[in-house]
């Protein structure tokens with residue numbers, strides 16, 4: 565299953581099926597913008613956005629970066645001003661120049677009016693849900709959703725009277741049937757972060773919208789560089805900024821970007837929960853984002869090399885990487901996404917789980933860990949069916965999930981080769 569016609573450049577659009585032209589981002593809608601700094605941005609290409617968005621050196625004595633404002637209390641000139649609340653900043657939890665700077669970068673990347681910053685990727689998923697649902701509602705959740713998002717749905721949401729229905733994102737007929745029964749929210753994730761199936765996001769979002777549901781998508785895998793959900797009809801785009809956006813495996817952070825009523829409800833819910841982010845983490849995410857494009861280009865280059873090598877090995881069963889021609893979901897990925905990131909899974913032909921486990925334990929450059937999106941390579945063996953209810957992964961196909969880091973791919977391949985000798 566080799567890659568077809570993929571040039572060896574490490575360009576952002578390293579997969580030749582996608583054009584080499586830079587990504588043109590939409591101009592955020594000025595009239596409704598809630599994060600001031602992004603309100604009047606001219607259209608500019610993504611690399612320029614990453615370097616310039618969220619910065620205003622003239623406002624900060626020429627310093628390139630916005631200040632890291634540590635704040636709870638904000639002073640007002642008089643008592644009347646505390647009542648009218650026309651002052652831009654009122655209290656730490658309501659926003660600071662630091663949070664505004666990061667929110668404006670995310671707005672421009674996602675084509676959003678506002679971006680809520682929250683304490684983890686999981687909090688971004690749970691707050692998005694909480695913002696759109698009330699007792700008695702039904703929510704449709706993709707069956708390949710990140711496991712803790714499922715736990716929140718089964719636990720908190722169910723306890724508060726929301727009916728949760730898991731659906732197979734590839735079974736459109738079943739999805740339509742569930743929508744007809746009523747849905748206030750639809751939660752999507754593509755590709756699934758264990759088995760990497762792609763789904764038809766524009767179709768699923770359009771059907772949900774027609775049914776009156778708010779759609780939300782965990783967009784962590786693609787980053788806004790490779791997929792922008794709001795352009796495809798999704799209402800809320802969610803990121804675990806813990807992964808690629810911050811990029812250094814040293815913090816937890818979440819973002820929710822959107823427009824109109826959907827994001828206004830998120831904003832209210834963030835305040836109602838008292839959700840807050842520390843200024844140093846906000847700054848670290850912003851620092852990570854400045855180098856997002858070269859990191860993603862290198863991830864795509866390295867991952868392509870490793871996936872290509874694996875797919876040519878006789879011991880390998882499937883390489884579940886949507887950018888690979890012939891891989892499940894490749895056609896949808898090619899139609900909708902502008903690149904592929906560093907997380908994929910691989911199965912091995914006719915090997916027992918114990919054999920594969922031994923192989924993974926023999927890796928020396930890959931840490932054994934469940935996260936991804938940082939600079940370092942990782943491998944893990946998720947138990948897929950423990951997190952499924954509407955679909956089933958074949959029991960005899962244990963999979964290894966691999967996150968490719970910024971190491972030299974030749975060294976990673978050599979490490980996989982020596983470990984696979986244990987098979």
Ligand SMILES: Cc1ncc(COP(=O)(O)O)c(C=O)c1O
Nearest residue numbers: 684685686710757804806816817
């Ligand atoms: C797809 C996906 N979404 C959300 C999250 C949650 O991110 P965090 O660890 O910041 O809570 C993760 C974490 O692994 C994830 O894989």
